[in-house]
Amino acid sequence: xxxxxxxxxxxxxxxxxxxxxxxxxxxxxxxxxxxxxxxxxxxxxxxxxxxxxxxxxxxxxxxxxxxxxxxxxxxxxxxxxxxxxxxxxxxxxxxxxxxxxxxxxxxxxxxxxxxxxxxxxxxxxxxxxxxxxxxxxxxxxxxxxxxxxxxxxxxxxxxxxxxxxxxxxxxxxxxxxxxxxxxxxxxxxxxxxxxxxxxxxxxxxxxxxxxxxxxxxxxxxxxxxxxxxxxxxxxxxxxxxxxxxxxxxxxxxxxxxxxxxxxxxxxxxxxxxxxxxxxxxxxxxxxxxxxxxxxxxxxxxxxxxxxxxxxxxxxxxxxxxxxxxxxxxxxxxxxxxx
Amino acid sequence: xxxxxxxxxxxxxxxxxxxxxxxxxxxxxxxxxxxxxxxxxxxxxxxxxxxxxxxxxxxxxxxxxxxxxxxxxxxxxxxxxxxxxxxxxxxxxxxxxxxxxxxxxxxxxxxxxxxxxxxxxxxxxxxxxxxxxxxxxxxxxxxxxxxxxxxxxxxxxxxxxxxxxxxxxxxxxxxxxxxxxxxxxxxxxxxxxxxxxxxxxxxxxxxxxxxxxxxxxxxxxxxxxxxxxxxxxxxxxxxxxxxxxxxxxxxxxxxxxxxxxxxxxxxxxxxxxxxxxxxxxxxxxxxxxxxxxxxxxxxxxxxxxxxxxxxxxxxxxxxxxxxxxxxxxxxxxxxxxxxxxxxxxxxxxxxxxxx
Numbered sequence: 001x002x003x004x005x006x007x008x009x010x011x012x013x014x015x016x017x018x019x020x021x022x023x024x025x026x027x028x029x030x031x032x033x034x035x036x037x038x039x040x041x042x043x044x045x046x047x048x049x050x051x052x053x054x055x056x057x058x059x060x061x062x063x064x065x066x067x068x069x070x071x072x073x074x075x076x077x078x079x080x081x082x083x084x085x086x087x088x089x090x091x092x093x094x095x096x097x098x099x100x101x102x103x104x105x106x107x108x109x110x111x112x113x114x115x116x117x118x119x120x121x122x123x124x125x126x127x128x129x130x131x132x133x134x135x136x137x138x139x140x141x142x143x144x145x146x147x148x149x150x151x152x153x154x155x156x157x158x159x160x161x162x163x164x165x166x167x168x169x170x171x172x173x174x175x176x177x178x179x180x181x182x183x184x185x186x187x188x189x190x191x192x193x194x195x196x197x198x199x200x201x202x203x204x205x206x207x208x209x210x211x212x213x214x215x216x217x218x219x220x221x222x223x224x225x226x227x228x229x230x231x232x233x234x235x236x237x238x239x240x241x242x243x244x245x246x247x248x249x250x251x252x253x254x255x256x257x258x259x260x261x262x263x264x265x266x267x268x269x270x271x272x273x274x275x276x277x278x279x280x281x282x283x284x285x286x287x288x289x290x291x292x293x294x295x296x297x298x299x300x301x302x303x304x305x306x307x308x309x310x311x312x313x314x315x316x317x318x319x320x321x322x323x324x325x326x327x328x329x330x331x332x333x334x335x336x337x338x
Numbered sequence: 339x340x341x342x343x344x345x346x347x348x349x350x351x352x353x354x355x356x357x358x359x360x361x362x363x364x365x366x367x368x369x370x371x372x373x374x375x376x377x378x379x380x381x382x383x384x385x386x387x388x389x390x391x392x393x394x395x396x397x398x399x400x401x402x403x404x405x406x407x408x409x410x411x412x413x414x415x416x417x418x419x420x421x422x423x424x425x426x427x428x429x430x431x432x433x434x435x436x437x438x439x440x441x442x443x444x445x446x447x448x449x450x451x452x453x454x455x456x457x458x459x460x461x462x463x464x465x466x467x468x469x470x471x472x473x474x475x476x477x478x479x480x481x482x483x484x485x486x487x488x489x490x491x492x493x494x495x496x497x498x499x500x501x502x503x504x505x506x507x508x509x510x511x512x513x514x515x516x517x518x519x520x521x522x523x524x525x526x527x528x529x530x531x532x533x534x535x536x537x538x539x540x541x542x543x544x545x546x547x548x549x550x551x552x553x554x555x556x557x558x559x560x561x562x563x564x565x566x567x568x569x570x571x572x573x574x575x576x577x578x579x580x581x582x583x584x585x586x587x588x589x590x591x592x593x594x595x596x597x598x599x600x601x602x603x604x605x606x607x608x609x610x611x612x613x614x615x616x617x618x619x620x621x622x623x624x625x626x627x628x629x630x631x632x633x634x635x636x637x638x639x640x641x642x643x644x645x646x647x648x649x650x651x652x653x654x655x656x657x658x659x660x661x662x663x664x665x666x667x668x669x670x671x672x673x674x675x676x677x678x679x680x681x682x683x684x685x686x687x688x689x690x691x692x693x
Contacts, residue, residue, distance in 0.1 A: 041539040141629070155630045156403070185402035186568065187627045190610035194626070212540055215569075215612030238616045254614075256544035258573035261613045263593065267551070268573065270544035274509045 001072060002029035003206050004053070004174055009066035009076075011048050011057065018279040022048040024230040026066075027308075030223075032173065035200065035207040037221030037238070039214065039253070041275050045230040046210045050176045052076075053208075054093050055083035070174060089119040092167035096179035098159035102151040108135075108162045109147035116169045134165040138195060157188035164195060171203055178210045193220060214257055218242060226250050229276050229286035232308055236315035246317040246326050248291045251334045259338075266337050285320060296325055357560050358391040358414070358528060363423035363433075365409050369635065382634050383409040385584035386423070388661065391528065396554070396561040398571045400607075401581035404631055407564045410581075411530045414562060415449050416440055427528070445475050448526035452533035454513035458505040464491070464516055465501040471523040490519040495549060511542035515549065522553065532564045547574060568611050572596055577667070580604045583634055583642040586661055590668040600664060600675040600682075603643050641673070649674045653690060662689045 011023040023045040030036045038046045051057055052064055055075060068075040070090060075083060095101035103111060112131040113124065120127070128147065135143035138161040151159055160180065167175060177196060181189035197220060200207050209220055217224055217238065224241040226234040226249065234247040245251055255269030273290040276282055288294040288301040297320040300306075308318040319326065364387075366380035384406040391397050399407040412418045414425060416432060425433045432443060451457035458467055468487045472479060479486040488498035494515040505513055514534065521529055534550065535543040547570065553559055565571050571578060572592060579589040580603065588601040599605045606625040627646050632638055638645050644654040653673050661671040664682045673690050675682060 041541060157630060185566065185631075186607060187402065187610045188630070190612075190624055191626065193612065194624075213612070214540075214614040218614040218616050219612040242614065242616045252541055256541045257614060258544075258547070258569040259614070260569040260572055260596070260608070260611050261615065261618075263572075263596075267548055268544035270548060271541035274511060274542065275539065 001069065003032045003071055004030040005067070005069040006049075006053070007067040007069075009049065009052060009068065010064070011045070011052050012063045013061060014063065015279075020278045021230050021281060022278055023052070024281070026227075026230070026232055028225055028232065028235065030174075030206045030208065032206050033200070033204045034222045035209060035220050037217030037224040038208060038210045038227060039212065039217055039224060040227035041212060043229075043275050043278060044227040046227055047178055049227075050093065050178055050208060050210055053174075054087060054091060054176065055080070056093075085119075088115050088172070089170045090172055091174040091176070092170070092172040094160075094163055094167050094175070094177040094180045096182050098156070098163045098183075099151060101163060102159065102166075104151055107148050107150055108154065108166075109149075112147075112162075112166045112169050115166055119170050130169065131165075134169050135162065137199075138162070138165045138168075139191070140165070157184055157191065160184060160188075160192055161195070164192070164199070168199060168203070172205060174206045174208070175200070176208045176210070179212070180209070181216065182211070182213070189216075196220065214242075214253060215260075226253070229281050230278060231286065231318065232316075233287065233318045234316065235308065236317075240313075240315040244315070245330065246311065246315070247287075247319050248293050248321075248329075249287050251330065252290070254338055255334060269334075269337060285318070293321055293325070293329060296321060355393050356390050357393045357428060358562075359424075359426040360387055360389050360414070361424045361426075363387040363410070363413060363425065364421045365406075365413055365418060366421045379635055382584050382637060384413065384420075385634075385637070387586055389579055389586065389589060391560060391562060393527075393560055394554075394558050395576040396563055396574055398563040398565055398575040398578045399581055400565055400568060400571050400578060402566065402607075402631055404583075404634060405581040406584040406634070407581050408532055411449070411532045411562065411564045414528075415447050415530050416443075417449075442475075445471075445524040446527040448521040448524065448529050450514075450517055450521050450529060450531040450534045453537055454510050454517060455505075455537075457517055458513055460505055463502050463504055464496075464508075467505070467516060468519045468523060471520060475524050477524060486523070487519075490522055491516075493522065493553070494519045495545070509542075511538050511545060514538060514546055518546075518549065518553070522557070525557065526559075528560050528562065530562045530564070533566070534563070535570060536565065536567060543570070550574065568608060580607065583631065583637050585642060585671070586669075587643065587672070588668075588670045589661065590665075590670075594665060594668045598665075598668075598677045600668065600670040600677055601643075601672045602647050602649050602674075602676055605676050641671075649676075657690050657693060659686070660689050660693050662686070 007027050009023055009026045013020040040046050053068055064076055066076060109131050113127040116127045116130055132143045132147050135146060140146050140158060140161055154162060181192050211217055221238050224238055225232050228249050234250050252271035271290050276286055282289050284303050285301040285306050294301045300320040306318040306320050308316045310316050363384060365384040366382050368377045369379045371378045399410055401407050413420050420433050424431055465487050468490055469483045472483050488501055491498055491500055496515055535546050563574060575592050577591050578595045579586045582603050588604045599608055606627050609625045629646060632645060640656050640658045641654040644650040659671045659673045661669050664670050664685055673686055675686055
């Protein structure tokens with residue numbers, strides 16, 4: 001069994017307008033020392049997935065079913081106390097916006113110390129020393145002074161570093177980074193990505209990085225899961241996804257993305273239409289109304305939900321097109337235009 | 339800079355002629371303290387910009403947060419009053435025009451905003467939003483405002499039936515299209531687009547980028563694009579100006595800037611962007627800039643980048659490098675440019691000696 005196992009996870013939110021199926025049958029696993037990138041557009045269920053792993057959905061508003069095992073321990077249905085014992089200690093999360101993820105009223109040090117002392121029986125002095133060490137580790141200058149600063153006294157990049165320090169203060173085995181660099185400038189983003197990579201190597205933790213930036217996943221992730229409307233539609237190594245993508249939606253993402261490393265030749269190839277509502281997810285393959293190849297499947301994509309099937313070496317895709325159709329479309333229609 | 343024509347009012351508009359010229363543009367926001375609100379300092383958001391915009395081109399302003407790119411956009415649209423310097427639109431100095439004198443000129447300069455949620459009035463229908471410019475500018479339309487608005491909606495890829503709908507019924511990408519339709523209503527000569535696609539999902543972003551390009555081809559639009567996403571900038575721009583702490587450090591055509599960046603800051607900026615190419619994973623040579631951007635209240639003396647620059651020497655701390663032409667259409671403000679020929683290095687040294 002892998003370190004993290006997610007099996008047939010479903011997270012549904014009942015609302016006045018109907019049932020929002022944010023995550024609808026998601027399975028994946030992750031080993032220690034590996035990085036999984038989850039990519040997808042807004043509403044694809046990336047963040048909802050990570051919040052369910054962390055046990056951060058409010059009981060009563062979300063209906064969660066399926067199984068999540070962290071090192072063999074079942075998280076779905078665990079009591080709040082059980083999850084609280086793990087959160088921060090075994091698993092931790094870095095949020096997109098550090099200003100709203102940190103408490104404005106307490107010093108940065110106070111917040112790190114508090115998190116550390118919840119899980120470790122140590123004196124305040126020892127915890128404070130540890131907090132200073134962590135701030136130093138993530139590259140904050142003058143950590144012994146900065147430990148007493150308030151979040152608003154930090155710049156965006158420093159706040160994100162402080163949050164990483166807080167997340168890592170108990171050496172978690174699983175680190176979830178939800179859009180960790182989206183709010184940051186590009187030079188700071190580079191610093192933070194380097195930091196996450198270095199720290200992962202040091203602690204041999206499992207990392208899930210959630211982002212919409214394909215550049216970021218290409219750089220950090222070993223495996224990539226592409227999500228659409230609450231389901232995984234393609235899963236593979238970074239090389240699989242970038243060099244041999246199989247799903248028309250993945251092609252669409254690659255075609256939509258301007259390149260910084262190449263002079264432009266053609267127009268961008270956007271995906272037509274807009275992401276679907278999660279209350280009325282299209283029948284069959286949720287992507288079919290936006291897919292240029294849906295007509296090739298003979299109506300199957302409108303009536304049947306495609307299964308996520310292994311096409312060799314762990315590269316999995318959920319698409320009704322035949323392997324030959326996919327190969328031909330990628331080689332002739334998409335690849336030359338990227 | 340390229341040869342500029344002095345009088346643009348006589349010649350008919352044509353692609354390639356100067357539309358906008360900015361000289362020594364400055365905007366300082368005063369900081370006041372105490373009972374008497376004495377001015378104790380200033381945020382030098384924009385601190386001396388010189389550039390021109392040619393008709394039909396896309397000039398992008400890039401840089402990190404706090405570099406003054408948005409303030410520049412607001413100065414160009416005269417939503418802010420410049421502290422110093424000149425903005426000349428088609429030969430007419432608009433830098434200090436009063437509201438009344440500015441109003442007819444607002445037809446010529448329009449803006450596309452970043453946030454498609456905040457920039458549309460939630461209580462107005464799409465028809466009212468897109469039709470507002472006609473009313474405000476007293477534009478006479480041939481078949482009535484409604485028809486004109488519906489044509490605009492079609493032009494930006496929406497349906498004429500959307501006329502009576504409200505903004506909340508639309509997705510982010512569609513709202514951005516509504517904003518673009520409103521911008522186009524008065525057929526502006528210059529469009530300042532402040533991060534027009536950064537709030538959008540990647541597939542929608544591509545749709546809007548393509549739309550902006552199509553509209554530019556169709557109406558000979560001129561864009562000043564303010565953006566931080568260097569990949570998008572490479573895709574849409576003709577020329578790119580890189581800003582750092584309120585100054586332009588490099589201004590060049592797209593190809594030259596991305597292939598042969600000369601200012602160390604540009605080099606660092608470009609190297610920091612993660613490339614979606616797994617073959618380069620871990621191999622990408624990256625220049626790690628230390629620390630954060632200094633405060634624009636108290637910018638470092640001389641070259642403002644010297645506190646974070648790996649090439650900085652004594653000279654950089656004492657003499658400010660002027661923005662000089664080092665290659666054809668390639669201006670750089672650096673004493674020790676990257677990717678430079680010995681000749682270009684000498685030009686940079688001579689310029690330093692002179693100033």
